[in-house]
Amino acid sequence: xxxxxxxxxxxxxxxxxxxxxxxxxxxxxxxxxxxxxxxxxxxxxxxxxxxxxxxxxxxxxxxxxxxxxxxxxxxxxxxxxxxxxxxxxxxxxxxxxxxxxxxxxxxxxxxxxxxxxxxxxxxxxxxxxxxxxxxxxxxxxxxxxxxxxxxxxxxxxxxxxxxxxxxxxxxxxxxxxxxxxxxxxxxxxxxxxxxxxxxxxxxxxxxxxxxxxxxxxxxxxxxxxxxxxxxxxxxxxxxxxxxxxxxxxxxxxxxxxxxxxxxxxxxxxxxxxxxxxxxxxxxxxxxxxxxxxxxxxxxxxxxxxxxxxxxxxxxxxxxxxxxxxxxxxxx
Amino acid sequence: xxxxxxxxxxxxxxxxxxxxxxxxxxxxxxxxxxxxxxxxxxxxxxxxxxxxxxxxxxxxxxxxxxxxxxxxxxxxxxxxxxxxxxxxxxxxxxxxxxxxxxxxxxxxxxxxxxxxxxxxxxxxxxxxxxxxxxxxxxxxxxxxxxxxxxxxxxxxxxxxxxxxxxxxxxxxxxxxxxxxxxxxxxxxxxxxxxxxxxxxxxxxxxxxxxxxxxxxxxxxxxxxxxxxxxxxxxxxxxxxxxxxxxxxxxxxxxxxxxxxxxxxxxxxxxxxxxxxxxxxxxxxxxxxxxxxxxxxxxxxxxxxxxxxxxxxxxxxxxxxxxxxxxxxxxx
DNA sequence: CCTCATTATGCAACCGGTTGCAAATTTGGC
DNA sequence: GCCAAATTTGCAACCGGTTGCATAATGAGG
Numbered sequence: 001x002x003x004x005x006x007x008x009x010x011x012x013x014x015x016x017x018x019x020x021x022x023x024x025x026x027x028x029x030x031x032x033x034x035x036x037x038x039x040x041x042x043x044x045x046x047x048x049x050x051x052x053x054x055x056x057x058x059x060x061x062x063x064x065x066x067x068x069x070x071x072x073x074x075x076x077x078x079x080x081x082x083x084x085x086x087x088x089x090x091x092x093x094x095x096x097x098x099x100x101x102x103x104x105x106x107x108x109x110x111x112x113x114x115x116x117x118x119x120x121x122x123x124x125x126x127x128x129x130x131x132x133x134x135x136x137x138x139x140x141x142x143x144x145x146x147x148x149x150x151x152x153x154x155x156x157x158x159x160x161x162x163x164x165x166x167x168x169x170x171x172x173x174x175x176x177x178x179x180x181x182x183x184x185x186x187x188x189x190x191x192x193x194x195x196x197x198x199x200x201x202x203x204x205x206x207x208x209x210x211x212x213x214x215x216x217x218x219x220x221x222x223x224x225x226x227x228x229x230x231x232x233x234x235x236x237x238x239x240x241x242x243x244x245x246x247x248x249x250x251x252x253x254x255x256x257x258x259x260x261x262x263x264x265x266x267x268x269x270x271x272x273x274x275x276x277x278x279x280x281x282x283x284x285x286x287x288x289x290x291x292x293x294x295x296x297x298x299x300x301x302x303x304x305x306x307x308x309x310x311x312x313x314x315x316x317x318x319x320x321x322x323x324x325x326x327x328x329x330x331x
Numbered sequence: 332x333x334x335x336x337x338x339x340x341x342x343x344x345x346x347x348x349x350x351x352x353x354x355x356x357x358x359x360x361x362x363x364x365x366x367x368x369x370x371x372x373x374x375x376x377x378x379x380x381x382x383x384x385x386x387x388x389x390x391x392x393x394x395x396x397x398x399x400x401x402x403x404x405x406x407x408x409x410x411x412x413x414x415x416x417x418x419x420x421x422x423x424x425x426x427x428x429x430x431x432x433x434x435x436x437x438x439x440x441x442x443x444x445x446x447x448x449x450x451x452x453x454x455x456x457x458x459x460x461x462x463x464x465x466x467x468x469x470x471x472x473x474x475x476x477x478x479x480x481x482x483x484x485x486x487x488x489x490x491x492x493x494x495x496x497x498x499x500x501x502x503x504x505x506x507x508x509x510x511x512x513x514x515x516x517x518x519x520x521x522x523x524x525x526x527x528x529x530x531x532x533x534x535x536x537x538x539x540x541x542x543x544x545x546x547x548x549x550x551x552x553x554x555x556x557x558x559x560x561x562x563x564x565x566x567x568x569x570x571x572x573x574x575x576x577x578x579x580x581x582x583x584x585x586x587x588x589x590x591x592x593x594x595x596x597x598x599x600x601x602x603x604x605x606x607x608x609x610x611x612x613x614x615x616x617x618x619x620x621x622x623x624x625x626x627x628x629x630x631x632x633x634x635x636x637x638x639x640x641x642x643x644x645x646x647x648x649x650x651x652x653x654x655x656x657x658x659x660x661x662x
Numbered sequence: 663c664c665t666c667a668t669t670a671t672g673c674a675a676c677c678g679g680t681t682g683c684a685a686a687t688t689t690g691g692c
Numbered sequence: 693g694c695c696a697a698a699t700t701t702g703c704a705a706c707c708g709g710t711t712g713c714a715t716a717a718t719g720a721g722g
Contacts, residue, residue, distance in 0.1 A: 002443060005679060015702045020680060027681095030688090030700055050444040051382045051391065052678035055707040060382065062445075065426075070411035073404060073606075080401035083428035092445065093426045095396075097414035112333060113381040114393075114423065220609055252610040275404075275606055278551055279583040336709060346672045351710060358711095361670055361718090383708035386677040663722105670717070680706085687700065692693105 003046040012040035023048050054115060063091045063301060064111040064119040068098035068126060072218060073245065073273040074290065078122060078145075081294045089302060091117075102126065104133035112137065118301040120144055125189040125218075128153060135312075140304030144297040145288075147190040148314050155304070156314040157297045161191050164286050164319050165198025168240035168268055171321055173206055176331050177266055181211045181236035183226060183250060185218040185243055192242045195270065199240055211236060215246055223249025231257050238266030238327065244273045247283055251326065267326040270319075282325040289317045334377040343371035354379050385446060394422050394632060395442040395450040399429035399457060403549060404576065404604040405621065409453060409476075412625045420633060422448070433457065435464035443468065449632040451475055456520040456549075459484060466643075471635035475628040476619075478521040479645050486635070487645040488628045492522050495617055495650050496529025499571035499599055502652055504537055507662050508597055512542045512567035514557060514581060516549040516574055523573045526601065530571055542567060546577055554580025562588050569597030569658065575604045578614055582657065598657040601650075613656040620648045 009016045014033055021027035022037040029037075040046075054060040063086055069075045086093050094116055096107050111119060111134075118140035121131045127147070131154045134141035142155040149156065165182075172180045182199045184192040196212060203210035213230060215222035223246035230236075231253065241247035247269030254265050261267055269276060272287035296315050304310050340347045345364055352358035353368040360368075371377075385391040394417055400406045417424050425447055427438050442450060442465075449471035452462045458478070462485045465472035473486040480487065496513075503511045513530045515523040527543065534541035544561060546553035554577035561567075562584065572578035578600030585596050592598055600607060603618035627646050635641050 002446075004677090016679080017681080017702060018700090020678095021701090024680080028700060033700080047440050047444055049446060049678055051385060051446055052707090053680070054382060055386070055678080055709090056680040058707085062425075070414070071407065071605075073407060076402065076404060076407050079410065079426075080428065083401070083426050084430060087428060092441070094393075095410075095414050095424045095426050097411065097418060099415060109378050110423070113378055115333075115380065115382055220605070224610075248609055248611065256610060274402075274551070278579060279555075279587060280579065280612055335707090347709080348672060348711080349670085351708095352671090355710080359670060364670075380708055383677090384710070386679090386708080387710040389677085665722090666720090668717100668719075671715085673712105673714085675712090676710085677708105682703105682705090684703090685701085687698105689698070690696095692695100 002049070003044045005046075005048070008037065008040045008044055008046045011044060012036045058115075059305075060115050060117055061091050062094050062114060062116040064096060064107070064114075064116040065093040065122060066096040066098060066107055066119065067122040068100070069123055070097055070099075072243075073275055074271045074288070075122070077274065077290055078294065081291060082120070082122065082298070085294060085298045089298065091302075098123075098126075102130065104130050108133055108137055111139070117305055118142075120297055120301055121146065124158070124191040125186070127190060128156070138308070140301055140308060142297045142301045142304075144293055145191075147194065148316055150314075152312045152314045155300045155312050157293050157300065158316060159288055159293070159319050160316045161194030162198035162201075164270060165195040165200075165240070166202045167198075167286060167319065167321065168195070168270070169199045169202035169206075169210075171268060171327070172238045172240065172266065173202070173208065174330060175238075175266070175328055177238040178208055179237045180208065181213070181230075181239050183223070183230075183239045183241045183246060184212065184214045185246060186216060187214050189218070189242075195240075195242055215242075215249075218243045218245055220245050220249040220252070223247065224253045226250070227253035228257075231259075235265060238268070241267065241269050244269040244271040244276050244283060244285055247285070247326070248275070248281055251281070251283070261326050262328045266328060272322050276322070276324070284324045284326040285322050286319045287322045288319055292317045333380070334375045336377075336379070339368065339371045339375055339377045342375060343367040389446075390636075391446050391448055392422050393425050393445055393447040395427055395438070395445075395447040396424040396453060397427040397429060397438055397450065398453040399431070400454055401428055401430075403574075404606055405602045405619070406453070408605065408621055409625065412622060413451070413453065413629070416625060416629045420629065422633075429454075433461065435461050439464055439468055442470070448636055449473075451628055451632055452477065455489070455522040456517070458521060459487070469639070471632055471639060473628045473632045473635075475624055476522075478525065479647055481645075483643045483645045485643050486631045487643075488624050488631065489647060490619055490624070490650050491647045492525030493529035493532075495601060496526040496531075496571070497533045498529075498617060498650065498652065499526070499601070500530045500533035500537075500541075502599060502658070503569045503571065503597065504533070504539065505661060506569075506597070506659055508569040509539055510568045511539065512544070512561075512570050514554070514561075514570045514572045514577060515543065515545045516577060517547060518545050520549070520573075526571075526573055546580075549574045549576055551576050551580040551583070554578065555584045557581070558584035559588075562590075566596060569599070572598065572600050575600040575602040575607050575614060575616055578616070578657070579606070579612055582612070582614070592657050593659045597659060603653050607653070607655070615655045615657040616653050617650045618653045619650055623648045
């Protein structure tokens, strides 16, 4: 049984209010009382019950962290950074694993039951409507890695996926590739849709033939399977893969057919997950500024705690090409 | 402002107790009242406040999930499985990221403040004393991926790291390697110490010369750096690396020197992280039965909720060699 | 239709804190 | 040393539920 406020009060010979006040920032307590209370508290090993205090203050310092990307290596880094940054600000992450669920109903109920102060949706595949549900329920919400909208209904922090698509196309064209293609993730994923858009915008303008196909998931196996299929007919000279894991799957497929990268086929990914830098993979890719996205997301969610009606904004961070070994060099 | 019990009671024309009881399993309510309450509740969109209820029942259904392995790819899978399984049982994971902290004090205070029902320490590097602190504080605790002890002071679920070391040594010897070596993670890590022990137990018995060295972290860069160092002098014929990521780093180092694996040097890892199976890595390794470890951990922590004094036990699961391409075949 | 055993219901106290308000104490100016 | 202003303190109500206990309603049996 943990020590309670009451016991500390008795031992210190003061009222319960006095104890409560010594533990609340900026409350009015004389230095003398504070000393007595602190002494009693440390002797008893008291630490205040956050849940009980949440009942009256309405603040739990709990932040719901929702994701459906538990298999994406990039998210190791994402979870690490999120949990660390939240902790540094005295907030605790309450994790919700969506797996394949796309209906916000359950998560909403759950997070409401635990009276979380705010919600971060960390997903590049969920629709803006998903996050919107939390806003409608009056919860501060930020969609990290989410889809950009010029008039967002919730805070969105991430990258400009359309621009990434353009960037990829320009990079391939600049290296002299002409028959190029887009290998996306699942069609439903918002990120895939946007990257595709930008890619074809540039190829069209450049008057270049470009084809497309879609893997069934953002996974190694799906990328490999799709690439094996593509290799049966005449493959393109270079592929922009919607994601690094997909790229590595494609890479494996190409090499297993005895072809070389970038000799026979070029490959560019997106994310710059840690493994992309491993020399045995050495993937040329577009880097997402994960750290900035996360810092900015937390900054926004914290800001909303004090200013719940805050106008939703979209914050996009620039991506950058990381040159490694899966594209031929510039001519 | 969320709907409260009181509002539902008023709308249904019953007492607050009646409402409370319709939402608690096995409480005495007539079917008629229940109907009325359910109607009112759904009209108002009521869902009970888990925190308020926790105050009297003493159950938050919160489970602290503590880890310091946020950069280990295996833990993507680990977090995925933990969060899913907990959710399926109506429990919520409250994440604590330890980074390099090894003192339980802070985590303990934090988790006590949130009155978590139980704690899972998921780490292969933390000492048993770390978890012991939670038990001393009367919290149900399970150490997953922890160090085996014949008389454990807390529940431990994991693998027999000593046996893994033996397994690795036997595997290398069976393939005709004679000059073999152990490449461990940080010396302080309990898992490294145990794997080392088993490894040398077998080499000693077999009368085989074996050497050892230690990377500064369980990371790609550390593995690569250490292997590069080893390659400057006469390297061994085959290495047992304390971890898959370390192995991949070693692999990269070897290949960068123009040597081939398994032609010139053999390599065996441990964990069977997802990337080990990627064909561009194709690492021979020892597989940890992650799923069983996690299921068993949750089972134990749940059991302790009802039976807090339960006697601590160690549950070890057998590992298995996954043959891929970094060891020469059996003669 | 009445009695007695069961089941349902409401009252009120409680969980561990917070906070508005009024009373008590301290401080400062002269 | 006195008085008003400022600060500190405790009381008591409240947050949103749960639960033991006494009472009311229901059902079974005769």
